Amino acid sequence: MQLQTQTRPKVLSVLVLNDRIDAASAIQFKEQMRDLTQSAGPRVVLDLGRVQFLDSSGLGAIVAVRKLLAPDRVLELSSLTPTVEKVFRLTRMDSIFTIHPSHAVAIANGTGG
């Protein structure tokens, strides 16, 4: 699993460089996210623009990261590809997360916060 971060005031951006978050990588994803977000500000934006496939283990890991960050920090998502969007929609997790159409929009939306 390869995750790349950029820190801005109040926002930590995490770009997933792999094309899948699946049963083979879900635990590692969760652990790396835990390490990378230890000193994160109030918002963490996970950019899923390169992720072409997400299974239920990957989805469970993203939910787990959201719980790890709470209550002081919030996990938001951006740039869902069609298959990933489908998994979020079918499981109704799209109503749980703030999902931005692009990472640029996610960053711009946070200026008031």
Next chain:
Amino acid sequence: MALAADIFPDITFRLALAADPVAVRTGLARIVASGPFAALSADHRATAEIVLAEVLNNIAEHAYSSGPGDILIQLAAIPAGLECQIADRGREMPGGSPPDGVLPQEDLPEGGFGWYLIRSLTRGLTYQRKDGQNLLHFVIPA
């Protein structure tokens, strides 16, 4: 590209793989590149990959929780969609039938999505325990 399915309308694909998450990932790449998948739309291919990932990872995690084993996958493009038969020699489904697949009711569930996705995205799902094998059969509608 629907060429293979046009020439061989009854094309069937079989794949045997080890029941572990890394082999499942490699196997899914073979499946997505297979003849029966060539006949599907992009959206239908995505649906089929989601369903098969859930079925195969469930077998790896639950049926073979006590040790290694193999999974045999058989796929056929039929007019109604993609017909799938998945066989393994792991443990029988608890209670002799697959889970109902109700969407988890907790606020932030970390699991329990798998059978919900399988039930939502398939038709005519049947399960049999026969000669020490689990046989799962379903159609992913076109």
